[in-house]
Amino acid sequence: MIDAMGKALQEKMTGYQEEMLRHFKALLRINSVRGERRSGAPFGPGNREALDYVLGLSRRFGLETVNLDYFAGYSEYGRGQEYVCAVAHLDVVPPGDGWSHPPFGAQEQDGVIYARGAGDDKPGVIAGLYALRCMKELGYRPRRRIRVIYGCAEETGMEDMEHYFETQPLPAFGFTPDSDGYDIVNAEKGRMELVLEGQIPAGSPMAGAAGGVAPNMVPDSAEAVFDTGRLTGEERERLEEALAAPGLKWTQDGECLTVAFEGVSAHAAMPEEGRNAISLYARFACRVLGERADPLTRFIDEYIGFDWGVPRLGIACRDEHMGSLTMNLGLLKTDGRRIWAVGDIRYPTVTDSRAIQEGLRQKADEEGLGFQVLSAVDGHCCTSERDFAILREVCLDKGKPEPRCTAIAGGTYAKKFQGRLVAFGGCGGAVHAPDEFVAIPDFFEHADIVCYALYRLGGGTDGGTASPALQHHGPERCG
Numbered sequence: 001m002i003d004a005m006g007k008a009l010q011e012k013m014t015g016y017q018e019e020m021l022r023h024f025k026a027l028l029r030i031n032s033v034r035g036e037r038r039s040g041a042p043f044g045p046g047n048r049e050a051l052d053y054v055l056g057l058s059r060r061f062g063l064e065t066v067n068l069d070y071f072a073g074y075s076e077y078g079r080g081q082e083y084v085c086a087v088a089h090l091d092v093v094p095p096g097d098g099w100s101h102p103p104f105g106a107q108e109q110d111g112v113i114y115a116r117g118a119g120d121d122k123p124g125v126i127a128g129l130y131a132l133r134c135m136k137e138l139g140y141r142p143r144r145r146i147r148v149i150y151g152c153a154e155e156t157g158m159e160d161m162e163h164y165f166e167t168q169p170l171p172a173f174g175f176t177p178d179s180d181g182y183d184i185v186n187a188e189k190g191r192m193e194l195v196l197e198g199q200i201p202a203g204s205p206m207a208g209a210a211g212g213v214a215p216n217m218v219p220d221s222a223e224a225v226f227d228t229g230r231l232t233g234e235e236r237e238r239l240e241e242a243l244a245a246p247g248l249k250w251t252q253d254g255e256c257l258t259v260a261f262e263g264v265s266a267h268a269a270m271p272e273e274g275r276n277a278i279s280l281y282a283r284f285a286c287r288v289l290g291e292r293a294d295p296l297t298r299f300i301d302e303y304i305g306f307d308w309g310v311p312r313l314g315i316a317c318r319d320e321h322m323g324s325l326t327m328n329l330g331l332l333k334t335d336g337r338r339i340w341a342v343g344d345i346r347y348p349t350v351t352d353s354r355a356i357q358e359g360l361r362q363k364a365d366e367e368g369l370g371f372q373v374l375s376a377v378d379g380h381c382c383t384s385e386r387d388f389a390i391l392r393e394v395c396l397d398k399g400k401p402e403p404r405c406t407a408i409a410g411g412t413y414a415k416k417f418q419g420r421l422v423a424f425g426g427c428g429g430a431v432h433a434p435d436e437f438v439a440i441p442d443f444f445e446h447a448d449i450v451c452y453a454l455y456r457l458g459g460g461t462d463g464g465t466a467s468p469a470l471q472h473h474g475p476e477r478c479g
Contacts, residue, residue, distance in 0.1 A: 085174035088124030089154035119428020124177035131451035143459030197370035198296030218274030319348035
């Protein structure tokens with residue numbers, strides 16, 4: 001049952017809805033895709049601008065506000081030896097193609113906002129910030145400090161949290177509002193990013209290829225250029241057959257043939273929901289060129305293809321709770337002599353990064369390919385049952401079904417918190433896909449639940465005290 005302070009917080013958050021929405025849209029209009037490192041902007045100017053915007057609001061709200069060298073920042077309220085937290089991220093994945101709304105326009109249509117970051121994860125940023133503001137204005141005195149952490153590199157390796165923990169202690173417990181619904185995601189698969197490299201043989205008809213925008217996105221487009229003057233007679237016949245495939249788009253200028261491959265975008269954690277355009281390229285090139293296709297393209301077609309469980313690679317495995325290992329090739333590029341593919345592997349805790357590296361390196365060596373691991377973080381499991389019980393009560397008090405503990409393939413900040421963080425709560429849809437969106441009522445509900453969860457974790461109903469501010473708890477407008 002929601003107590004008096006919980007009800008006051010709900011009323012306060014409701015009073016700020018119009019203002020929250022305005023700041024949410026302003027944040028969505030900032031292109032915070034990771035950019036080139038600059039002085040004072042380790043993840044590019046867009047991330048810096050987004051963090052400046054949020055920390056500026058935090059200072060105006062009178063919260064303790066800390067900038068950790070533009071790697072991350074946080075707002076905090078309350079006193080105590082330990083803290084609980086919500087951890088959200090400001091960075092977003094590249095928009096890609098296929099949008100019907102400007103990806104950084106925060107365009108509103110029929111009560112829905114469309115923008116990159118509308119679901120992942122800018123709602124959590126605004127929700128957490130306003131939760132602290134409302135607690136402060138109501139004079140709530142939590143038993144534990146309550147902190148909202150703003151990360152800037154969740155989508156690209158999480159170096160922001162490595163920097164964070166150089167100076168900051170672990171929380172007692174926390175959650176990242178970066179999930180799909182309100183189950184308690186207490187276990188996550190490991191994640192590895194890797195590069196495969198091959199040589200393009202001299203005289204090859206394949207003059208160039210490119211595809212994808214990020215390793216953690218199933219690519220919805222790829223393109224290849226072929227020099228038809230280098231094709232054999234048999235290859236020309238196979239090319240004519242391949243070009244007759246329904247829906248295939250191609251153009252020819254003299255002996256230069258450009259073929260476009262259209263896939264379906266999805267998050268790399270759920271590759272089964274997409275169709276990989278790089279695999280479409282590899283299938284086409286191998287069908288036409290056969291053994292004259294470069295070793296990497298043949299490798300992609302033979303060992304990866306459209307089977308995201310990669311049973312032919314020798315690293316396949318499955319866990320009853322976490323599911324199967326999956327692999328996505330998210331980027332492809334060439335320079336005329338070499339060809340590279342960047343992959344994203346999600347794996348259960350029945351294996352680890354070392355075993356996967358050994359298996360892939362052996363297979364790459366056999367096929368004459370270069371292999372490099374860019375990053376690897378093994379999976380985790382959080383078992384803080386006392387805090388899980390609080391989150392269950394939060395859901396029931398807010399009219400949600402009782403949450404269950406579950407595992408995901410996606411990678412959230414929970415991996416960096418040594419069993420002290422879960423993923424809990426989220427809103428919006430088409431995450432990592434064109435026309436990412438959130439319905440405005442869902443955004444407001446999400447903000448209310450995030451606020452109540454932080455209040456309860458901070459000691460609400462079993463610790464912490466209210467103040468006379470409860471006698472008047474209407475919204476205090478920010479100028």
